[in-house]
Amino acid sequence: MRHPLCERLRDELDELSSRKLLKAEREIASPQSAHINLRAVGERDILNMCANNYLGLSNHQTLVQAAHVGLDRYGFGMSSVRFICGTHSVHRALETRVSDYVRTEDTILFGSCFDANAGLFEAILDAGDAVISDSLNHASIIDGIRLCKAERFRYANNDMDELDRALREARHCRTVLVVTDGVFSMDGIAANLPGICNLAKRHGALVMVDDSHAVGFIGPGGRGTPALHGLEDQVDILTGTLGKALGGASGGYVSGRHEIIAWLRQRARPYLFSNSLMPALCEASLAAIDLAERADDLRQNLTARTYQLRKGLSDLGFQVSGSDHPIVPVITGNAAIAVQIADFLAARDILAVPFSYPVVPQGAARIRMQVSAAHSAEDIERVLAAFQSVRSSI
Template sequence: MLRRALSAARAPLSRSLSRPLCPAPSRANSALSRLNSLLEAELETIRGAGTWKSERVITSKQGAHISVEGSSGGILNFCANNYLGLSSHPEVIQSGIQALDQYGAGLSSVRFICGTQNLHKDLEAKIAKFHQREDAILYASCFDANAGIFEVLLTAEDAVLSDELNHASIIDGVRLCKANKYRYKHLDLSDLEAKLKESQKHRLRLIVTDGVFSMDGDVAPLRGICDLAEKYDALVFIDECHATGFIGPNGRGTDELLGVMERVHIINSTLGKALGGAAGGYTTGPKALVTLLRQRSRPYLFSNTLPPPVVSCAAKALDLLMDSNAIAQTMASKTKSFRSQMTAAGFTIGGMDHPICPVMLGDARLASAMADDMLKRGIYVIGFSYPVVPKGKARIRVQISAAHSDEDIDRCVAAFVEVGRKHGVIP
């Protein structure tokens, strides 16, 4: 009897083991085939629209002069966020090497488990000192910093008022929170005031803006924004990724440039552009806010700790900047030279007096073709088109670095003039 019972119990198991553990190949292949067809159709749409984005391969360190796979000779790079030229600065590199030797490649963990080293705390203190704020918290990127703050800071009782052209990471971060959302017209103080009046019924109001807008190089009117914030009892948040390190007398950013450092409450920024160019982002502001972010900010709690070499490179970049503002001060004259020469040649340059100098072209195919022709002449630039910028506003975004010489800038302008005439952009 026992033998029969065991046989009966085994029978369903043996039958189940004999069945396939996954769907029949034909069904799986059918689903994959449909997926591939849909993906290829979407990719072909991108190609057909002229907005395909190819990746060029750099075979050297980042800098004003680089090597690019498939190109002969040295290439002048006018398409990096390496504003201060510190990405390959020898002291920055050496600091990273020393940290790699002393602290290792990474922590294999998140901060609150076993991923905080003294160099992380030291860099946070240095960031807070640089921005003249109470505290700071590190993230793997500023995208993570923007993804982590709004959900923690704002509830359904609050309101967030965001410039319509804010960076994608701000937009995504705002989407994650439950606050009531208001979008005001780009740089439009009248529309912002109307939205502030409308949002008075909410508990907290947070005005959110880029300090410098990355696609256009225009600067937020922070004095007016702070005036309205004080009039309507609101807080001010700025993203300073394209300002930290080189905007303002000491490179502290747009709030320093416009004299409103004490009136801006929260700053998010990056270590991955002017401050060494590796990776990392941060929030700096009131100590209570930073402390709460350590407890509840999901990108902070669930992402690996910023690697020690990256932290040390950024710390050295800040040291160099705080020791002397000479590097940052070279930017203004070089930016003015490029903008004035290009305008005189007949090009339309967007934005204000910022190292981001968008050469406005309108057509995506034209921007891409001109960028390719520039590379043939030894100048690395990239055409920007939808969805990175709005449709019909394609451009080549030129970025000036402190590492560029006056001769580099003149050579870039000469290449633009030659290519611009070839494509009928200028006479």
């Protein structure tokens, strides 16, 4: 006999399906790239417009070869957490390289940036402290804040007046931490980092930035949003991922003040209770950072293709969120319309995914596309031609 929980979940899944809101996983049968094969359609070429592959490094042969070297040299896995016998010299090398790249004092690796954000707040904040979070921050930040005992404040996206009020309300607290994404992942909007750092400095607060959708391709050398604004010395904690522009595999980090990183090694639960990163992944990540640091040509093409897509969609009359980031959300408002557009594109061998509640707020459904340095001008023209056709078809 089926448990009532399973029956309830089945009913809710059926309800999502009836509203065309059930998320389907598309099975890729080729390496991740700007052009892929989906198992469901065989060997047909699919233009991929939804990967976080900003620099096009996910199948770069330099990274593939580095991973092979890592496998041959270090084996497959460490079978341990870091503080027992899971720390390899390549972990230390990668932590040092990340610190050097993003210009911080120290770095600690996690299995993902989600784990990094989930383990951060509980470890460093307690009752008597305060955390002030942007309303559009990533789910990992939201979940991480829920785990800590600090007093919580929230301000509307990039609203410096609300942030100032929250800082004034929190001035009785021992430690105050302002938390923001460097770039907000659903909207392609950059944080007002100069404004945030200015207010935090005025009120004696710390600043934390999750730069997952910036590191590798934003700012000089791809060092991220703090480097873009010349604010590396004013950002106390920087989290990020190795799973997007920097090779697209997995792994995350917290980088920042030495004392904070040292304390996380003692108290961050995802770090203390999770196996260390696969050494071959670390070897490939070292190669990815080397590539990213000197990848001005890739960043130039990424900028050009992003401008081409954003301008083209705006000229066609579509509402596009953000300004110049390769996250390019086409806002439909209506979830069913977003699904229709995605289906229309799929029929033309273009992969773009619709987003609706609860991933985005009610009434804010969208098609979120992401440009890669691996895309060509012809790829973007193909997308724009499809969007021109879709206007008269839905």
